[in-house]
Amino acid sequence: MSKPLALVVEDEYDISIIFARALREAGYEAEIIRSGDTALTWLAAEVPDLVILDLNLPRVPGPKILEHIRGDARFEKTRIIVATAYPRLAAQMRSQADWILIKPVNFGQLRDLAARFSPDLPQGEQPGRSTDDSDE
């Protein structure tokens, strides 16, 4: 059985590396994309199980990508975690995202959260839609 696929859309180099690493630790195959338009191109061909989405992206902004994914039936099973430093902006994404993480994102926290979102886990054990505004 192949690993679940995760996409990290994050323009900050180090943060994208850390996010991808956390996802790999959680058992995903992780793809890193650092701009909005490239992400849309990639999504035309692939259907990830999980997307970690930054909102402040070059060329195509995060909310646009979020809207695109939610508007396409192909991504019905795709879970989206929004990761941003702006709680106000994040709050507006609450209805569309599965989870909201406020930066700085704790490595262990993201790893554990991603593991719980994994399609390998039985449905009952998966977390529901909620938010975590942890800003510590």
Added chain:
Amino acid sequence: MAALSKIIQLLDVPSLDPDDARRRKLVNILLLGLAIVGVLALVATVVADIASAGTVWESNQDRLTAYIGISATLVGVGIIFAINRYIAGWLASTLLLLLLTAAAAFSDAPEEVAGGRGLLVFAIPIMMGSVVLRPYASFIMAGLSSLALSAIALGLGWVPNPFATLVFFMIAVVSWLAAQTMERALKDLRTLNVELDQRVRDRTRELAESLSKTEAILASTADGIIVFDTNGKAAVANPALAGLLARPIGEIVDRDIEELMSDTVGAEDREVVAALLAGIQEARFPSVKVKWGKRTLSVSVAPVRLESDEEIGTVAVFRDFTREAEIDRMKSTFVSIASHELRTPLNAILGYVEMLKEGVYGDLLEQQKGAVGRLVVNTNHMLSLVNNLLDRARIEAGTLRLNISSFSAANLIDGVAGVMEVAAQNKGLELTSYVGEDVPQTLEGDWQRLHQILINFVNNAVKFTEKGAVDVRICMRDVDHWAMSVADTGIGVPEDARGYIFEPFRQVDESATREYGGAGLGLSIVKQLVELMGGWIELESEVGKGSTFTVVLPLELNVPEGAIED
């Protein structure tokens, strides 16, 4: 009445010398009297002449003499009046006296004049001499009268009357004394008046000087100054104010504050300024900053009171804060950007360190684990300092938002205890918590911020307490308010420091910053957060015994529009 005042006016003589004016006026009065007597005498003579069909006269010669005498007197009166009016000094008075003396000499039969009833008539020019000419003139007139009398007596072949001469001189002495006394009194009065005039002039000049000094100070003050009277109209404004409000002083004076603000000040600021001017008694430090046209002005007001404590208006001082406001704004923007730029690499560092700690790159040696642990602690500390700066900048820029949700008091307190337990234990302190039974199951508020506030207080409590306990509790204050408090048994806050520990970058003792760490930003942010939530902070403390910080918050949130996240 009009005719009377005309006559009185006619009696006045244009003269700058007050003595001369007085004497000549007196001459005029006497001339008027003489004229009236002359006219009456003429009328009486004519009536007697007609009634008696001329039999009243012994001869036509007598009749002619009477008519000529009366007419000559009236003409003389007219001539002297004219002289008196246009020639200053003694001429008119002397002529009058001579006329009177002559009239006295020819007023009766020579026998009567020399020895009988005509004698008394000479007293008139003698007495008059002292008042219309000079006091000593009465002696001259007495001499003249004696000579005239002697001449008449000798003409009759009589011996001159020495008693008459004696009486004349006695009258002269009395007149001289009276006139002299009167002139002295008048002179004194005039001197007094002159002194008084001088004093009034001096005072007026002093007042003008002090007024112009005050005006010069007002004019050269860089702050704009405006004084409103009790009706709210501008009474005084200085040039600096005209410059700040960008309108001439003439368009400021006599207008009220609403007229001055219209068009150039926003509705909200207008209300603030109007309230400031209206309620000056209530505010302790009555000063506001408002956007006035293109400038930012600080406005402070104070009542204008006289020494008698009577309030006669309000003085408002306007100061240009445009530059300061711009610097403030730039500072906030700078801090905000700098904080964001600082946070990005810090987040990355934290991420990598956490990965190391979690063993992503392989298991660590015990010593390495210790070092990585310290890295995590210090990076987190650095992040919280940067976050504090960012919060501070947001608060100053007015962009801090609250995230309101329902939460339970127990969860809030447990969350804080969970975070702070280790720090307390490390110092050997007991951390206790309690939630009052009457506290509602769910409370409304920004859980995140309340958590941050409690952590801040507990952190301080642990930092400044060497032994004993830190107690965190949530209780009801009254029916409308709940309170969360943090009590410690630490060093306490000295009385004089209680006012400023909530200011940014202040700790009780500068050395405490080094000893206990922290940038001193925490409490100032806490205070502003609590105020944004509509609450307040209370502090009870005794030096050496401990402190209790209590945050009192309303059950029903009344947060200003725009301070809540959508």
